[in-house]
Amino acid sequence: xxxxxxxxxxxxxxxxxxxxxxxxxxxxxxxxxxxxxxxxxxxxxxxxxxxxxxxxxxxxxxxxxxxxxxxxxxxxxxxxxxxxxxxxxxxxxxxxxxxxxxxxxxxxxxxxxxxxxxxxxxxxxxxxxxxxxxxxxxxxxxxxxxxxxxxxxxxxxxxxxxxxxxxxxxxxxxxxxxxxxxxxxxxxxxxxxxxxxxxxxxxxxxxxxxxxxxxxxxxxxxxxxxxxxxxxxxxxxxxxxxxxxxxxxxxx
Numbered sequence: 001x002x003x004x005x006x007x008x009x010x011x012x013x014x015x016x017x018x019x020x021x022x023x024x025x026x027x028x029x030x031x032x033x034x035x036x037x038x039x040x041x042x043x044x045x046x047x048x049x050x051x052x053x054x055x056x057x058x059x060x061x062x063x064x065x066x067x068x069x070x071x072x073x074x075x076x077x078x079x080x081x082x083x084x085x086x087x088x089x090x091x092x093x094x095x096x097x098x099x100x101x102x103x104x105x106x107x108x109x110x111x112x113x114x115x116x117x118x119x120x121x122x123x124x125x126x127x128x129x130x131x132x133x134x135x136x137x138x139x140x141x142x143x144x145x146x147x148x149x150x151x152x153x154x155x156x157x158x159x160x161x162x163x164x165x166x167x168x169x170x171x172x173x174x175x176x177x178x179x180x181x182x183x184x185x186x187x188x189x190x191x192x193x194x195x196x197x198x199x200x201x202x203x204x205x206x207x208x209x210x211x212x213x214x215x216x217x218x219x220x221x222x223x224x225x226x227x228x229x230x231x232x233x234x235x236x237x238x239x240x241x242x243x244x245x246x247x248x249x250x251x252x
């Protein structure tokens with residue numbers, strides 16, 4: 001397969017934040033529950049929640065989140081809405097969208113805690129090359145080379161969608177080569193990924209990958225190109241949404 005043929009709902013593949021940097025507790029039903037962050041940005045947060053808590057949570061529920069900067073001691077309180085809620089073995093994988101980013105920004109002020117919420121590579125997008133063309137990425141490892149539909153992407157990683165009936169097994173412990181067609185330039189960007197999670201979401205599986213900085217040559221340049229691509233895809237998404245709601249000029 002030629003590299004020319006090889007090639008992310010809005011903005012959520014978030015960069016991981018270590019527990020030695022930020023901790024988060026979720027308040028629900030009068031309980032304060034520990035979590036394990038999978039990604040964080042100004043728009044929201046993804047995290048694992050143990051099933052041992054035996055809580056029932058639904059998409060659309062409002063939750064209160066408390067963040068603690070382990071270095072500065074700053075505490076930040078955020079209200080959010082559950083956007084995704086999926087089971088994964090002994091845990092739940094939860095994605096929460098913040099309801100009031102202005103309040104979050106006010107609490108952060110001029111603190112260094114900003115860096116955890118506002119890293120440029122946190123911003124993720126569900127991309128399309130055009131209104132009719134979904135974005136794909138070619139993934140390659142031993143015995144496999146194929147194009148896959150992108151679910152979302154950021155400068156820190158990406159995820160793909162696989163049909164539930166697709167029996168493809170993605171290696172967790174081996175590097176995965178990626179070939180991505182960039183918007184506008186149509187250049188093929190090559191980089192290396194590491195699988196980080198897989199979740200079941202209705203009729204499909206979602207497989208998430210993180211950029212492997214050790215195995216990706218000139219990784220800073222790759223991140224810059226991914227940032228530029230994400231912003232271009234965001235502009236396309238905004239334009240598509242604008243076109244969809246624009247009044248028909250012929251009907252006056």
